[in-house]
Amino acid sequence: MLELILFYIFAVIAVVSAVLVITQRNVVHSAVSLAGTLLAVAGIFLTLHAEFLAGVQVIVYVGGILVLFVFVIMLIALERSLTERQFHRQGRIALVTCAILIVELAYGLYKGKDTFPPIPGETAAAGFNLSQNSQRVGEALYQNYLLPFEIASILLLVAIVGAVALAKRKTEVEE
Amino acid sequence: MVATHHYLILAAALFTIGVIGVLTRRNIMVILMSIELMMNAVNINLIAFSDRLHQVTGQVFAIFVITVAAAEAAVGLGIVIAMFKNKETMNVNELDLMKW
Numbered sequence: 001m002l003e004l005i006l007f008y009i010f011a012v013i014a015v016v017s018a019v020l021v022i023t024q025r026n027v028v029h030s031a032v033s034l035a036g037t038l039l040a041v042a043g044i045f046l047t048l049h050a051e052f053l054a055g056v057q058v059i060v061y062v063g064g065i066l067v068l069f070v071f072v073i074m075l076i077a078l079e080r081s082l083t084e085r086q087f088h089r090q091g092r093i094a095l096v097t098c099a100i101l102i103v104e105l106a107y108g109l110y111k112g113k114d115t116f117p118p119i120p121g122e123t124a125a126a127g128f129n130l131s132q133n134s135q136r137v138g139e140a141l142y143q144n145y146l147l148p149f150e151i152a153s154i155l156l157l158v159a160i161v162g163a164v165a166l167a168k169r170k171t172e173v174e175e
Numbered sequence: 176m177v178a179t180h181h182y183l184i185l186a187a188a189l190f191t192i193g194v195i196g197v198l199t200r201r202n203i204m205v206i207l208m209s210i211e212l213m214m215n216a217v218n219i220n221l222i223a224f225s226d227r228l229h230q231v232t233g234q235v236f237a238i239f240v241i242t243v244a245a246a247e248a249a250v251g252l253g254i255v256i257a258m259f260k261n262k263e264t265m266n267v268n269e270l271d272l273m274k275w
Contacts, residue, residue, distance in 0.1 A: 022200060030204070061215075
């Protein structure tokens with residue numbers, strides 16, 4: 001019961017701040033709302049017994065990616081972008097696309113609900129232990145998924161080099 | 176124990192909000208944030224099924240998704256800075272160099 005209440009609290013925070021992200025006029029306000037969503041999603045991970053992922057979510061997303069966003073906003077924020085029109089003229093097309101997407105997702109959920117695995121019994125408590133969860137994730141990551149892990153680190157290296165190369169390149173104006 | 180379909184519906188809602196943000200906003204920073212929203216929705220799905228099936232595979236995959244999100248944010252923001260140096264704008268409507 002407690003889990004259900006917590007789930008609903010986090011879900012409402014996540015959805016409300018997600019709506020705020022895409023409706024706020026000021027980009028900094030969008031970034032703060034995004035922090036709300038990300039922290040609420042970390043709470044959702046906790047209700048799913050994924051304590052390690054909740055920590056990673058807070059550290060990497062809120063502490064890393066979001067700070068990067070705010071940093072870039074600080075570098076390039078334009079005063080005049082506040083007074084500009086915030087939305088495209090393609091709102092109607094977007095509405096139709098999203099209606100199709102929602103129908104598709106609802107159909108998938110409805111059709112797939114019988115194929116969901118059966119509700120587990122008491123064994124759910126096995127993943128509840130904090131150290132055990134981290135241990136199991138770590139074992140899977142470094143034993144079964146070692147090659148993807150290494151590829152991910154190469155991806156990050158390439159991304160770092162690419163980001164520096166992109167941001168440092170001299171423009172025609174400067175030359 | 177919260178039933179899995181609650182999480183799936185939440186993830187679907189977050190994903191749709193992200194799609195609406197990408198399709199309707201003109202500010203490139205908000206578009207990048209909406210992409211992060213969609214990645215989070217995917218992560219919720221992965222971890223919901225990981226919990227349901229009692230396997231950590233979904234959580235490991237979620238870590239990879241977070242890695243890709245970090246790489247995407249770094250490169251995307253690099254592109255935003257390069258773009259701002261050249262065009263002095265954050266508005267995607269003004270980036271029509273390759274349009275004919």
